[in-house]
Amino acid sequence: xxxxxxxxxxxxxxxxxTRIAALVEPGRRYAFMEVCGGHTHTIYKHGxxxxxxxxxxxxxxxxxxxxxLPMGRVDDAIAIARDPDVIMTAFGDMMRVPGSDGSFxxxxxxxADIRMVYSPLDALKIARANPDxxxxxxxxGFETTTPSTxxxxxxxxxxxxxxxxxFCNHVVVIPPMTAILxxxxxxxxxxxxxxxxxxxxxxxxxxxxxxxxxxxxxxxGFEPLDILQSIHQLMIQLAEGRCEVENQYGRVxxxxxNRRALEVVxxxxxxxxxxxxRGLGWIPESALQLREAYAAFDAERLFTxxxxxxxxxxACQCGDVLQGALEPWECxxxxxxxxxxxxxxTCMVSSEGACAAYYNYxxxxxxRTRGATSLPDPVVVGR
Amino acid sequence: MCLGIPGExxxxxxxxxxxxxxxxxxxxxxxxxxxxIEDEELVVGDWILIHVGFALAKIDEAEAAAALExxxxxxxxxxxxxxxxxASSTGREGL
Numbered sequence: 001x002x003x004x005x006x007x008x009x010x011x012x013x014x015x016x017x018t019r020i021a022a023l024v025e026p027g028r029r030y031a032f033m034e035v036c037g038g039h040t041h042t043i044y045k046h047g048x049x050x051x052x053x054x055x056x057x058x059x060x061x062x063x064x065x066x067x068x069l070p071m072g073r074v075d076d077a078i079a080i081a082r083d084p085d086v087i088m089t090a091f092g093d094m095m096r097v098p099g100s101d102g103s104f105x106x107x108x109x110x111x112a113d114i115r116m117v118y119s120p121l122d123a124l125k126i127a128r129a130n131p132d133x134x135x136x137x138x139x140x141g142f143e144t145t146t147p148s149t150x151x152x153x154x155x156x157x158x159x160x161x162x163x164x165x166x167f168c169n170h171v172v173v174i175p176p177m178t179a180i181l182x183x184x185x186x187x188x189x190x191x192x193x194x195x196x197x198x199x200x201x202x203x204x205x206x207x208x209x210x211x212x213x214x215x216x217x218x219x220x221g222f223e224p225l226d227i228l229q230s231i232h233q234l235m236i237q238l239a240e241g242r243c244e245v246e247n248q249y250g251r252v253x254x255x256x257x258n259r260r261a262l263e264v265v266x267x268x269x270x271x272x273x274x275x276x277x278r279g280l281g282w283i284p285e286s287a288l289q290l291r292e293a294y295a296a297f298d299a300e301r302l303f304t305x306x307x308x309x310x311x312x313x314x315a316c317q318c319g320d321v322l323q324g325a326l327e328p329w330e331c332x333x334x335x336x337x338x339x340x341x342x343x344x345x346t347c348m349v350s351s352e353g354a355c356a357a358y359y360n361y362x363x364x365x366x367x368r369t370r371g372a373t374s375l376p377d378p379v380v381v382g383r
Numbered sequence: 384m385c386l387g388i389p390g391e392x393x394x395x396x397x398x399x400x401x402x403x404x405x406x407x408x409x410x411x412x413x414x415x416x417x418x419x420i421e422d423e424e425l426v427v428g429d430w431i432l433i434h435v436g437f438a439l440a441k442i443d444e445a446e447a448a449a450a451l452e453x454x455x456x457x458x459x460x461x462x463x464x465x466x467x468x469x470a471s472s473t474g475r476e477g478l
Contacts, residue, residue, distance in 0.1 A: 116467070119437070200439065222450070252432065264418060
């Protein structure tokens with residue numbers, strides 16, 4: 001416990017809050033985006049906004065992998081899973097993600113063989129044990145998760161497994177950040193950079209955000225004090241007129257990332273020309289596909305998939321939430337028609353989604369709002 | 384799903400499978416250490432950050448303690464991750 005106090009101490013949090021407040025320029029408002037869903041979770045779990053001056057707003061970014069998966073891709077995966085020869089395997093997070101005609105859970109209830117796995121290696125094991133079935137791994141995730149999928153494909157190739165393939169939906173984190181910077185609706189003053197993604201890609205890929213786009217970025221850890229400290233670093237940069245990439249999470253994130261993991265990914269995968277993101281639309285070079293050399297493991301080539309683009313339900317405003325244009329509780333269906341048990345939108349599905357974080361931690365007491373928006377009537381939420 | 388769980392290395396990987404044995408919250412499981420940077424020597428007692436059955440990074444003990452503590456405060460999200468980790472068939476029996 002002695003270590004943990006260093007990251008958790010309430011007095012220290014208040015002290016950092018005071019230092020942050022001292023850096024605020026009178027009359028100026030600040031907006032920082034935390035890109036990573038894990039950070040969103042920590043911010044609401046620990047009520048970190050209560051330690052910040054009112055002029056600082058945290059905007060939740062698109063860094064939750066299941067949240068950004070468009071409905072059409074879920075439909076494609078379900079179409080594969082409905083093939084009687086197929087065993088579809090997926091992370092638990094994926095099971096509730098709604099497609100246009102239900103989720104994995106619904107398809108499973110209707111007879112599709114869909115199994116939850118913890119690791120792609122578990123999917124590989126299922127493939128070995130079921131040589132007469134075609135085992136597909138539903139691969140989702142940012143750079144944190146991609147190397148694991150790539151390594152699993154290399155392993156399958158080495159073993160000559162012929163009944164294992166991957167439906168690849170891996171995405172990369174920088175293009176959506178660029179898309180958000182291009183968005184006319186949102187003015188950001190800086191980024192809290194993702195922690196575990198940076199363990200893999202390092203800090204160098206963010207440099208252009210500082211040097212070309214004029215936004216400071218601080219890679220942050222997941223403890224409450226890590227996040228407050230990273231906001232402090234952003235505020236110091238702004239106060240001093242600097243604009244740089246800094247690494248607050250140096251105890252885990254090497255500046256150059258994990259070279260070995262990057263090599264493994266590069267061996268197996270390449271950038272797609274474009275990929276659809278829920279709420280953000282089509283973003284060039286924002287996702288990965290398997291290279292030709294690994295076509296034998298590419299479910300997209302092995303199966304006929306509908307490949308239809310499906311618009312989000314009209315009531316769902318996940319798109320605006322994912323771009324930071326709307327607070328979760330400002331969405332018309334938040335907490336009423338859309339809950340973690342019966343999600344309409346993806347932001348409510350994963351514990352890393354902004355809506356689920358708001359819902360679970362019931363941060364409705366906050367009196368602060370941004371702009372002219374007023375808080376809705378108090379609603380009792382939470383489980 | 385983006386969670387990373389710290390584990391303590393209790394047995395080194397056999398070269399062919401890259402599977403090392405770690406102890407997570409008192410439970411011994413196999414994890415793949417093939418993604419770790421090659422020049423980073425692993426020794427028994429090292430702490431590693433585990434994500435979907437793979438070690439992503441070597442971390443120090445203080446970081447491991449902090450990360451574990453934070454994961455505990457996450458409640459259901461961590462419980463689910465740990466449950467899935469423990470249930471993982473690869474972890475249990477190796478490849």
